[in-house]
Amino acid sequence: MTRDLTVTEVRLTPILIADPPLLNTQGVHQPYTPRLIVEVVTADGIIGYGETYGDAKYLELARPLADRLIGRRITDLNGLFGLELAVDASRVENAVDVGGLRGVQTADKLRLSVLSGFEVAGLDALGKALGLPVHALLGGKVRDFVEYSAYLFYKWAGHPEGVDCEKDDWGAALDPAGVVEQARGFTERHGFTSFKLKGGVFPPQEEIAAVRALAEAFPGHPLRLDPNGAWSVETSVEVARQLGDVLEYLEDPALGTPAMAEVAARTGVPLATNMCVTTFAEIKEAFTSNAVQVLLSDHHYWGGLRNTQHLAALCAAFGVGVSMHSNTHLGISLAAMTHVASTVPGLHHACDTHYPWQSEDVLTERLTFDGGRVAVPDGPGLGVELDRDRLAFLHRRWAEDDGRLRDRDDAAAMRVAEPGWTAPPTPRW
Known part of the structure; x- marks a missing residue:
């Protein structure tokens, strides 16, 4: 027919x-x-x-x-x-x-x-x-499971009093002990074996202490720190010096490709980005200046799943590692991320995901993590239902x-x- x-x-x-x-x-x-x-x-x-x-x-x-x-x-x-x-x-x-x-x-x-x-x-x-x-439309999967990393955040116990919101059961995480407890929760609930901390919130020494606490609590597990460009070059180099023995990579410590290139030239810690390279036009400067050693793709930024594959091929050509960035998302996007990630041969770093933080979804059945991994769906299409x-x-x-929440503004x-x-x-x- x-x-x-x-x-x-x-x-x-x-x-x-x-x-x-x-x-x-x-x-x-x-x-x-x-x-x-x-x-x-x-x-x-x-x-x-x-x-x-x-x-x-x-x-x-x-x-x-x-x-x-x-x-x-x-x-x-x-x-x-x-x-x-x-x-x-x-x-x-x-x-x-x-x-x-x-x-x-x-x-x-x-x-x-x-x-x-x-x-x-x-x-x-x-x-x-x-x-x-x-994944078959994209040329076929090269893995049956895609590994994801626990995305740790400094966090208040709840939104300010009087704000209409849904309650969560994660509690506060405002110091190294709170971050470690949050990581244990991710491991117990979803089996994650690598951890990324969103930094740039507290002075660098406090965040260094949090990463050190994670390294002690989870010896040998991959750790990442992402301050979203909040540090100077000098601060970035010093943090890399203090954490170089435990970090898998340091993500966007300084803002912009020139600053990242200077940090990269002064440290042996790999630098990752989802900020200074978010379009194809930005690749040449970043790759030729050795500003980035791991590029975090995001199919939302780059125009879809096929462009994500093109990006991964360019990374392979330049010897740049590739993984996946995440923003607040639901199960449709997680399914799409999993499909395209399953087709990328050189995916050697666990992907980011906010999905465990989202208590709500639009799917009839939520995707699940087993050992920090999502099984690649083999049903027709994305394999999810609305x-x-x-x-x-x-x-x-x-x-x-009333319009206040229709544009995200942290x-x-x-x-x-x-x-x-x-x-x-x-x-x-």
Whole structure:
């Protein structure tokens, strides 16, 4: 039977999902974070799912893109990137997207982040039409399980009093003992064997002490530290000197490729990034200056799963390691991350994921970690199903919001607890 793979409908559902009070150098996560669920429907009734950022500027681009997909075939994935979409440059010009610490925001990067959700939805629909998993559409998996790292955060016990929020059971983590206890929780619940600490929150010596405590509690386990560019070159070099014997890599200690290159020249600790290299145009300077030894890909940033494969191939050509960055996400994105990660031959570092922090999802069944790994789905498409009642509930939360939470802003969330707070200048230390 010949299937009609023409797109007849595209559904865009912005939602707000619960987020714990996780701290970073810019502030604290809001009690709810916006995401966008994309559904691409074919003439035969096949529905493909995608997920990306749900802030207003992404929605502004997603809506005209959805209209332009009607009448196209889901097999025309390359054609997605040929669609001209006007980006309001005033919304991104000279801006730093501190919500989620996504690095410098550009019109092209914003466009790719929107396109990524549609590409994943198209691949999911195509896989369902052909009876093939997404990893088969990407050339086939080279591993049956994808390893993920526990993503540790300094954390308040709860959001400020009086703030509408969902409760979590993780407790506070504001010192080395709290960080170690949090890591034990991740190990007991999900079996993680490597750990990444989000730094840039406290003075470097306090964060050095936390990493040392992790090394003592989990001897021999891979450890990473990520201060999101909060340190000067001198501070970065000193932290690398003090932690060089326990760190797998140091992620974005200083801001920008020139600063990273200087740090790399003065330390033997590998440097990773998801901030100074987030587009193909930024690769040449970073790789030729040896500023980066591990690149953390993110299919949302780079325009989808196939671009992620292209990126991994470039990393292999330059001898740069590759792994995967994570931001607040749900199960659709975790499934997409797992599919593409399963196809990358040189994936030698566990991938990041925020998923264990998210108590809510839009799937009928959450993905699970066993020994810190996710089994690569072999069912058609992404191998996940949408829970429409849950999707409707999370959309109502978005619709009923007064607009304060529809754009992620960690500094604004911090001002609820500390009036007058502004994001610290860079470098912070």
